[in-house]
Amino acid sequence: MSNYHIKHLEEYFQVYRKSVRDPERFWEEVAEEHFVWRKRWSNVLSWDFAKPEVKWFEGAELNITENCLDRHLRTHGEQTAILFEPNSPDEEAQHITYNALFEKVNKMANVLKAQGIEKGDRVCIYLPMIPELAIALLACARIGAVHSVVFAGFSAKALATRINDASCKMVITSDGSYRGAKTLDLKAIVDEALLSCETIEKVLLVERTKNKVTLKEGRDLWIQPLLDEADGFCEAVSMNAEDPLFILYTSGSTGKPKGMVHTTGGYMVYTAYTFKNIFQYREGDIYWCTADIGWITGHSYIVYGPLANGGTTVMFEGVPSYPDFSRFWEIVEKHKITHLYTAPTAIRALAKENIEYVEKCDLSSLKVLGSVGEPINEEAWHWYNDNVGKNKSPIVDTWWQTETGGIMISPIPFVTPTKPTYATLPFIGIQPALMDENAQELKGNQVEGRLCIKYPWPSMARTIWGDHDRYRDTYFSAYANMYFTGDGAMRDEVGYYRITGRVDDVIIVSGHNLGTAPIEDAINEHQAVAESAIVGFPHEVKGNALYGYVILKEYGESRNFDNLKKEINQQIADKIGPIAKLDKIQFVPGLPKTRSGKIMRRILRKIASKDTSNLGDTSTLLNPEVVKEIMDNAL
Ligand code: WTA
Numbered sequence: 001m002s003n004y005h006i007k008h009l010e011e012y013f014q015v016y017r018k019s020v021r022d023p024e025r026f027w028e029e030v031a032e033e034h035f036v037w038r039k040r041w042s043n044v045l046s047w048d049f050a051k052p053e054v055k056w057f058e059g060a061e062l063n064i065t066e067n068c069l070d071r072h073l074r075t076h077g078e079q080t081a082i083l084f085e086p087n088s089p090d091e092e093a094q095h096i097t098y099n100a101l102f103e104k105v106n107k108m109a110n111v112l113k114a115q116g117i118e119k120g121d122r123v124c125i126y127l128p129m130i131p132e133l134a135i136a137l138l139a140c141a142r143i144g145a146v147h148s149v150v151f152a153g154f155s156a157k158a159l160a161t162r163i164n165d166a167s168c169k170m171v172i173t174s175d176g177s178y179r180g181a182k183t184l185d186l187k188a189i190v191d192e193a194l195l196s197c198e199t200i201e202k203v204l205l206v207e208r209t210k211n212k213v214t215l216k217e218g219r220d221l222w223i224q225p226l227l228d229e230a231d232g233f234c235e236a237v238s239m240n241a242e243d244p245l246f247i248l249y250t251s252g253s254t255g256k257p258k259g260m261v262h263t264t265g266g267y268m269v270y271t272a273y274t275f276k277n278i279f280q281y282r283e284g285d286i287y288w289c290t291a292d293i294g295w296i297t298g299h300s301y302i303v304y305g306p307l308a309n310g311g312t313t314v315m316f317e318g319v320p321s322y323p324d325f326s327r328f329w330e331i332v333e334k335h336k337i338t339h340l341y342t343a344p345t346a347i348r349a350l351a352k353e354n355i356e357y358v359e360k361c362d363l364s365s366l367k368v369l370g371s372v373g374e375p376i377n378e379e380a381w382h383w384y385n386d387n388v389g390k391n392k393s394p395i396v397d398t399w400w401q402t403e404t405g406g407i408m409i410s411p412i413p414f415v416t417p418t419k420p421t422y423a424t425l426p427f428i429g430i431q432p433a434l435m436d437e438n439a440q441e442l443k444g445n446q447v448e449g450r451l452c453i454k455y456p457w458p459s460m461a462r463t464i465w466g467d468h469d470r471y472r473d474t475y476f477s478a479y480a481n482m483y484f485t486g487d488g489a490m491r492d493e494v495g496y497y498r499i500t501g502r503v504d505d506v507i508i509v510s511g512h513n514l515g516t517a518p519i520e521d522a523i524n525e526h527q528a529v530a531e532s533a534i535v536g537f538p539h540e541v542k543g544n545a546l547y548g549y550v551i552l553k554e555y556g557e558s559r560n561f562d563n564l565k566k567e568i569n570q571q572i573a574d575k576i577g578p579i580a581k582l583d584k585i586q587f588v589p590g591l592p593k594t595r596s597g598k599i600m601r602r603i604l605r606k607i608a609s610k611d612t613s614n615l616g617d618t619s620t621l622l623n624p625e626v627v628k629e630i631m632d633n634a635l
Pocket of ligand 1: 212250295296297298371373374376397398399400401402403485486487499501502507511512513527
């Protein structure tokens with residue numbers, strides 16, 4: 001038990017050293033002391049980053065829902081597991097106890113089974129942030145189905161791509177969703193997506209907005225009547241530790257989204273252990289992560305991590321600006337939130353509003369604050385620390401990725417002294433390395449390079465669904481025997497890490513990863529467009545915004561450029577989703593290219609950021625003359 005809850009810095013260093021000296025022994029102890037296994041592993045870890053192949057707790061059998069639900073019933077049955085705060089403050093919050101959640105998950109699991117879902121089948125979940133979303137994940141896990149959650153802000157085309165990539169058999173969705181003052185017709189989006197999906201046999205519908213929907217005979221069913229009939233117990237299926245638990249898509253710098261595959265045993269151990277330590281969660285705490293379950297943060301730190309620890313996890317359906325900018329703070333006061341885990345983009349948006357919105361609420365219940373998704377800038381960090389944390393609640397700036405499954409670099413609150421904009425120290429068991437351009441590891445402190453991880457950790461993604469070669473090429477080919485994160489980082493004089501941002505063509509906008517290639521593809525499909533290039537530029541709320549350089553097939557004076565810009569953005573919204581729309585579009589006669597035909601994004605980035613004093617050597621370009629032209633007309 002001693003390792004489970006780290007209490008002071010010396011203990012951190014001591015446990016850290018132990019965890020890297022003998023990682024297998026360390027994780028074996030955590031796994032054996034804190035979880036329920038149906039069968040013990042025969043081997044803790046086998047790995048080979050060249051293949052790459054990583055297996056944790058090989059041979060072990062378990063069901064993650066027995067760890068998240070069954071085992072808490074005796075001790076915590078009447079404690080709130082999920083606290084649901086609806087979009088509208090006028091609708092009553094729901095306190096779903098462990099007993100109630102257990103029954104709901106079991107019923108839904110029985111419904112899935114009755115509708116033909118078996119172990120290993122993929123189920124797509126396209127739901128708003130309502131309790132049924134968390135219940136659907138757990139119901140899949142109960143029967144060994146692989147869930148693939150698609151964020152309910154994605155377009156029909158993006159949804160269809162993901163359904164087809166994983167050959168999903170079923171979609172679970174709702175009639176609609178509430179987002180602030182708006183209502184979205186989710187069922188219509190699903191209907192459109194399914195026109196190009198052949199593998200879907202059933203669509204289960206949760207009623208939420210009472211939108212008018214049309215049901216397709218033989219395919220679509222309301223879920224409630226089926227739940228009403230279902231038995232309240234469903235035997236949990238035994239899963240091998242390395243059986244897939246879920247697929248979650250993330251943007252790549254090229255081509256289609258990558259379906260990251262997470263497996264069962266290691267993912268459970270790592271998300272539970274990090275949750276407990278990085279939030280210092282204690283009995284009775286009310287923990288709120290504001291992410292959507294459509295992203296990895298929601299999977300690991302709204303659903304699995306908190307529930308594996310028997311915690312109380314808040315699910316918020318709405319947005320920080322509705323009905324006004326006090327909403328977050330009102331929720332903190334109303335539910336006496338002890339832990340608030342949110343994103344820099346939300347902090348920046350709220351910091352712009354009148355401070356009254358914060359000050360009128362009682363935030364004294366807060367103990368720990370968290371940040372995730374992108375580097376947090378100094379100003380936002382101080383605003384969060386001073387006005388929300390009142391200088392007494394430490395901020396855990398947690399660096400991690402969809403691929404890593406759990407938090408990798410982060411302070412431990414009340415243990416690691418924080419430093420604005422620094423994610424600080426590697427978490428227990430994590431061995432980071434910074435690499436220079438010549439693929440040499442930078443030793444010592446006060447260095448800056450590309451961030452890699454040298455040794456496996458339990459919750460790392462095991463592959464990309466259906467494309468293991470891409471998994472190897474993307475993460476394990478840049479540096480021999482290392483996982484490459486795609487991020488740059490520096491290590492300061494005491495060994496603290498600061499993440500400097502992506503070094504590939506992924507741009508983080510409002511905390512969402514967007515690949516440049518899929519957006520460019522969407523633009524290029526417009527009949528008037530010949531070619532395009534997207535770059536990011538600094539934005540005070542979103543962190544980065546998108547700037548598009550577009551070459552038209554015919555560049556005539558007579559064109560209505562404003563309409564064209566609208567059409568291009570509409571095309572992006574249709575193909576990907578509104579989050580990928582461009583803030584600025586510049587029509588250009590050409591793009592700066594190297595002699596091998598590669599677009600020099602570095603130059604485009606500088607122009608978009610209005611930082612043109614030092615463009616570097618442009619003489620080697622194929623077409624140096626376009627640079628001046630683009631600069632003269634930059635927006
Ligand atoms: C970025 C989100 C700086 C980073 C959990 C990473 C961060 C990408 C931080 C993964 C942080 C995430 N500081 N940058 N605390 N957290 N990032 O897959 O570039 O949505 O590679 O996972 O977000 O985003 P993803």
